[in-house]
Amino acid sequence: MIVNSLPYCGGPLDRAARHRDDPVWLNHQRESPRTTVIPLWRDRCLLRDDQVVRVPRKELPGADSELVFLGLDATGPVFAVDLSTLTEAEALTAADASATADLRQLVARLPGAEAAVLGYARGLCRWHREQQYCGGCGARTRVGDGGLRRLCTGCDRQHFPRIEPAVITLVEAPGHPARCLLGRHAGGGPDSYSLLAGFVEVGEALEDAVRREVAEEAGVVVDEVTYQASQAWPFPAGLMVGFRARAVSDTTDVDGTELIEARWFTRAELHDRRAARGYLGRLDSIDHVMINSWLDLAA
Numbered sequence: 001m002i003v004n005s006l007p008y009c010g011g012p013l014d015r016a017a018r019h020r021d022d023p024v025w026l027n028h029q030r031e032s033p034r035t036t037v038i039p040l041w042r043d044r045c046l047l048r049d050d051q052v053v054r055v056p057r058k059e060l061p062g063a064d065s066e067l068v069f070l071g072l073d074a075t076g077p078v079f080a081v082d083l084s085t086l087t088e089a090e091a092l093t094a095a096d097a098s099a100t101a102d103l104r105q106l107v108a109r110l111p112g113a114e115a116a117v118l119g120y121a122r123g124l125c126r127w128h129r130e131q132q133y134c135g136g137c138g139a140r141t142r143v144g145d146g147g148l149r150r151l152c153t154g155c156d157r158q159h160f161p162r163i164e165p166a167v168i169t170l171v172e173a174p175g176h177p178a179r180c181l182l183g184r185h186a187g188g189g190p191d192s193y194s195l196l197a198g199f200v201e202v203g204e205a206l207e208d209a210v211r212r213e214v215a216e217e218a219g220v221v222v223d224e225v226t227y228q229a230s231q232a233w234p235f236p237a238g239l240m241v242g243f244r245a246r247a248v249s250d251t252t253d254v255d256g257t258e259l260i261e262a263r264w265f266t267r268a269e270l271h272d273r274r275a276a277r278g279y280l281g282r283l284d285s286i287d288h289v290m291i292n293s294w295l296d297l298a299a
């Protein structure tokens with residue numbers, strides 16, 4: 001099992017579930033002098049002096065209609081606001097910022113707790129932006145539960161933030177020596193290998209999705225499937241669920257579209273690759289953690 005120290009996970013906020021449906025309590029949080037707001041612009045963080053901006057509520061005028069309550073931390077209430085209807089220049093001025101940047105470009109130098117809160121804010125703001133109208137009747141929706149729901153103004157339907165689960169799998173070959181399967185994906189670099197991954201489809205359990213994805217992409221049949229860990233992946237609405245699986249045989253047959261090559265690596269080969277490149281897998285992803293976990297900890 002992987003220790004859950006993954007990027008974008010382990011957020012420190014108390015989401016205040018017992019209070020967030022109370023408009024009086026929420027308004028009190030909104031007006032508190034301790035309240036801070038994380039502004040985002042079209043999914044991007046706003047920076048000042050190369051630091052991610054978090055603005056005191058009173059310094060962000062005109063943005064209270066769609067403030068989203070994230071939760072409480074040691075400093076007080078924390079909200080997010082999506083400035084995407086503004087131009088980039090207008091958003092920078094509103095937040096007294098000087099640049100925008102994608103969270104994935106910043107994560108390596110952010111404290112884990114801050115990255116988790118920013119990911120939460122990013123995913124939630126994106127969902128609000130795309131859920132302005134009811135999919136049932138087409139009427140406008142409005143924020144409910146401080147931001148963890150939207151309510152249709154036409155048919156009263158409730159809309160909840162959408163999460164799109166995907167499975168990511170480290171497949172082990174049968175027999176000895178121990179080997180694991182990495183794939184080279186279409187569009188990736190010529191020497192870029194990572195674990196197999198794909199979205200869960202309607203009507204599937206997570207384990208079903210593992211078996212289907214590995215078979216579809218690499219032509220590998222697996223039997224035993226074991227949960228490892230999960231990772232919040234708000235780019236824009238993912239949840240990565242990591243598994244190990246045991247292949248029935250080491251025969252591969254790549255689909256040629258998503259996967260260009262499927263290759264079994266021994267631990268010695270991966271040690272050499274890591275020594276030569278300095279890392280394995282995608283650095284801010286569970287992919288990186290799962291490969292290294294297999295390499296360093298597995299028997």
Ligand SMILES: [Zn+2]
Nearest residue numbers: 134137152155
């Ligand atoms: Zn509706």
